[in-house]
Amino acid sequence: MADRQRTRSLPAQAALRLQLRGPEPPRHNGRAQLDLGPLADHLGYYIRRAQVWVFQDFIRSLASIDIRPAQYSVLVVIGANPGLSQSDLAGALGIERARLVRLLDRLEKRGLTQRLPSPKDRRSHALQLTVQGQKMLKRAKALAAQHEARLADKIGAEPRRLMIGYLREFIG
Amino acid sequence: MADRQRTRSLPAQAALRLQLRGPEPPRHNGRAQLDLGPLADHLGYYIRRAQVWVFQDFIRSLASIDIRPAQYSVLVVIGANPGLSQSDLAGALGIERARLVRLLDRLEKRGLTQRLPSPKDRRSHALQLTVQGQKMLKRAKALAAQHEARLADKIGAEPRRLMIGYLREFIG
Numbered sequence: 001m002a003d004r005q006r007t008r009s010l011p012a013q014a015a016l017r018l019q020l021r022g023p024e025p026p027r028h029n030g031r032a033q034l035d036l037g038p039l040a041d042h043l044g045y046y047i048r049r050a051q052v053w054v055f056q057d058f059i060r061s062l063a064s065i066d067i068r069p070a071q072y073s074v075l076v077v078i079g080a081n082p083g084l085s086q087s088d089l090a091g092a093l094g095i096e097r098a099r100l101v102r103l104l105d106r107l108e109k110r111g112l113t114q115r116l117p118s119p120k121d122r123r124s125h126a127l128q129l130t131v132q133g134q135k136m137l138k139r140a141k142a143l144a145a146q147h148e149a150r151l152a153d154k155i156g157a158e159p160r161r162l163m164i165g166y167l168r169e170f171i172g
Numbered sequence: 173m174a175d176r177q178r179t180r181s182l183p184a185q186a187a188l189r190l191q192l193r194g195p196e197p198p199r200h201n202g203r204a205q206l207d208l209g210p211l212a213d214h215l216g217y218y219i220r221r222a223q224v225w226v227f228q229d230f231i232r233s234l235a236s237i238d239i240r241p242a243q244y245s246v247l248v249v250i251g252a253n254p255g256l257s258q259s260d261l262a263g264a265l266g267i268e269r270a271r272l273v274r275l276l277d278r279l280e281k282r283g284l285t286q287r288l289p290s291p292k293d294r295r296s297h298a299l300q301l302t303v304q305g306q307k308m309l310k311r312a313k314a315l316a317a318q319h320e321a322r323l324a325d326k327i328g329a330e331p332r333r334l335m336i337g338y339l340r341e342f343i344g
Contacts, residue, residue, distance in 0.1 A: 034264040037252035038313055039245060042320055043332050044226040046339035048241065049266060051223040053342040054216040069220065073211060080209035092206040094221060141210055148214055159338040160215050166331040167218035170225040 054151065061147035067140050070095065074103055075129065075137045078113060083126040085118070094171070112136055226323065233319035239312050242267065246275055247301065247309045250285060255298040257290070266343070284308055 039045045058069050067075070073093050078084065090100045104127070107113040112133035115125040129137060152160050211217045230241050239247070245265050250256065262272045276299070279285040284305035287297040301309060324332050 034249055034256060034260060035252040036264070037248045038316065039248050041336075042316070043323055043327070043336055043339075044230060044241075044320065045245065046336055046343070047219060047223050047226055050339045050342040051219050052266060054219055058216060069216075073217065076209045076211050077206055080207040084206060088206060092208070094224060144210065144214070148216065151215055155215070155338055155341055159334075162331075163335060163338060164213075164215055164218055166327055166335060167215075167222045169327055170222040171218070 057150060058144070058147050061150075062140060062143050065136060065139055065143065067136070070099075070103055071107060072140055072144060074100070074107065075112065075133065075140060078127045079129050079134065079137045082128050083116075085124050086115075086127065087124075089127060107133070229322060230316070230319050233322075234312060234315050237308060237311055237315065239308070242271075242275055243279060244312055244316060246272070246279065247284065247305065247312060250299045251301050251306065251309045254300050255288075257296050258287075258299065259296075261299060279305070 036045075055069055058072075062068070062072065070093075074089065074095075077089055077092055081088075086097070086100060086104070089095075090097050093100075095103070104113060104115065108115065111130055114128050114130055116128060118124040118126050155163070208217075227241055230244075234240070234244065242265075246261065246267075249261055249264055253260075258269070258272060258276070261267075262269050265272075267275070276285060276287065280287065283302055286300050286302055288300060290296040290298050327335070
């Protein structure tokens with residue numbers, strides 16, 4: 001992880017710091033405690049840092065089956081709504097149409113999803129999981145539940161519940 | 173916005189849905205209300221959706237000066253800690269070293285930041301804003317404050333304060 005990297009050549013930097021801006025700042029876990037300026041009061045900054053943490057942990061949690069966060073979301077929503085259209089899926093997940101097409105191309109190549117022709121509209125598709133896709137989703141859900149439990153441990157049950165309520169605001 | 177896209181050919185889809193899984197699901201703002209399955213109880217899902225909202229609003233807010241979220245964070249932290257090293261900056265923001273190098277290359281090409289040689293360690297740099305970078309940061313901070321005010325309006329002052337406290341957990 002980049003944020004675990006240790007600083008090289010502390011004496012030289014300390015000397016430079018003394019010259020440029022006074023004494024060495026306090027360190028925590030070998031890392032300089034820098035002044036974050038207005039970032040320290042930007043909710044968006046904390047949301048971004050949390051999202052990076054969540055993605056890293058999620059990707060590690062599902063690495064054994066090579067399913068990434070957006071792929072997981074797509075599998076879950078197709079699994080829960082078989083026959084849905086690409087437009088509805090894109091709308092539900094807030095994914096751009098072009099990106100969703102690339103995601104579905106990859107899942108289809110792995111034999112996990114299929115785009116059936118819509119019986120009445122040649123411009124539309126009905127999305128479904130294959131049998132293999134259903135098996136994969138089952139394994140993915142179990143691993144994702146472990147990830148979510150770690151997240152709950154980290155943040156606490158009540159803050160987790162409150163945050164889900166607050167963050168719903170950003171959807172739709 | 174992808175999530176504002178309207179569904180094509182509703183009658184055809186409705187027919188397919190009836191055939192595949194029963195009646196048309198309820199719609200809200202012209203969008204199908206799909207079953208999100210376990211995503212609806214994943215805090216990570218809501219954090220990701222909120223982060224996408226925040227980035228879109230931030231990018232729009234600073235479009236007139238062409239400063240993106242990561243560029244803003246880098247300018248703010250260099251501005252608040254002149255002379256800091258790339259390692260310390262990467263550590264403070266949780267950015268991978270290689271990505272930070274690309275970010276700094278672009279900011280330097282625009283004349284906003286500079287990497288001065290460290291007087292005692294040839295392998296290290298001391299980062300600073302140029303005069304132009306300082307002016308740009310001042311404008312960026314004003315626009316970012318407007319973005320943050322919109323975010324506070326959307327979520328409410330007390331939830332905003334609570335969330336900053338909870339989300340600190342994910343840093344460091």
